[in-house]
Amino acid sequence: MAGVTPTGLAALLLLELRNTSLVLLMRTAVTSGSGFLPSTAVCCDEAFKLCTCTVVMAGYYFLRVPDDCEVELPRLGSHEAPQKAPGKSFRGLFRFFMCEVFGHGFTEILKLALPAMCYTLQKNCLYLAITHLEAAVYMVTYQAKILTTALFSCTLLGKPMSYMQVLALCMLMAGVSIVQICSVEEQKRVISQTGGLRSWGGPEHSPLHSRGQGKQLDVHGARQNPLLGLLAVTVACLTSGFSGVWFELVLKTPSFEHSRVDRELAKEFAMWVRNIHLAIFALTGALIGAFAKDGEQISKAGFLQGYTHITWLTVLLEAAGGILVAIVIKYTDNILKNFATAISILTATIFSACLLGFRITPMFLVGMTLVLVAVTVYQRNPPDGNNNCTLCTSRKAIE
DSSP, X not given: OTTOOHHHHHHHHHHHHHXXXXXXXXXXXXXXXXXXXXXXXXXXXXXXXXXXHHHHHHHHHHHTSOTTOOEEEOOTTOOSOOEEEOSSSHHHHHHHHHHHTTXXXXXXXXXXXXXXXXXXXXXXXHHHHHHHSOHHHHHHXXXXXXXXXXXXXXXXXXXOOBHHHHHHHHHHHHHHHHHHHHHXXXXXXXXXXXXXXXXXXXXXXXXXXXXXXXXXXXXXXXXXXXXXXXXXHHHHHHHXXXXXXXXXXXXXXXXXXXXXXXXXHHHHHXXXXXXXXXXXXXXXXXXXXXXXXXXHHHHHHOTTTTOOHHHHHHHHHHHHHHHHHHHHHHHSOHHHHXXXXXXXXXXXXXXXXXXXXXXOOHHHHHHHHXXXXXXXXXXXXXXXXXXXXXXXXXXXXXX
């Protein structure tokens, strides 16, 4: 990996480890019988993200804002002259937050409400999907988000695609379809061999202990449904693609004076400001969804019922994903990030076979190979003006 800094290489390895560990831990958590509620896990995930972004912004204030800088605090809903506060103090930190995060009007903050709700729906769908799909099948199928992201980028941002990228997207869908067909056929095979349902029955029958015996059939006594898992992944891919592109659109088309401290410095923390806006709406939506869906169970056994060390580790890894991706892109590039994703699929498949009893079939290998090749071809063949697909140039791209 010539040209990659030690920081970039470390972030790349951490991203690969995180991607592999997350899907295996999610699968273990939902099939362990601990009784935790995925809807509350989504809330904890967003809470962690909000806290992380807040700490980062505080770090920017104490470490990067000049000591002699006075932070102007606009009065929301008022036409009075801005007040000023001393630079480096907790009072100044409060004014810094009010100015940089909440000082640009409710309309600007409201722009992130829709993608935040989509992100919340996406995460709930992913928990549902990993409940009904094997870890390897889930991870391969979820790569369809590349297709949805490409389509929304073309529609909302006007980004062109090369002919090779269009071909790669077709290969991607073919690979995902083959993997899903294999999943359904494997389900039928196990049902015909066992002749009925088998339940976990306790810790001694957990996925890691039993190496997957009966796991293809049920979770907590309910039969797994690969079609429901596919539907959940499809919704997650659609919401993921739309939310990511909308977030990029908001970042690339600012309509306000972003900073009253330092415009150049504000460019660095603009992403964190928008992530705080995103997390506020996402956390609100996640809490409403959790109490609407599982309010009775929460009132009886508590918000954090059934949480184990595996559950908490899953939540932390989910929350850390976006930060790691940002670091990887900053210190390496999208291609190497993509290679980390490909390696994660391979390692997740291997660990699923070794630890969770997943049966690797020749057709699954064909589908997985198509997905890996498609992901690589898509990233290595960007449009250069001469190879643009005419179907993807309907509007001018946002620079």
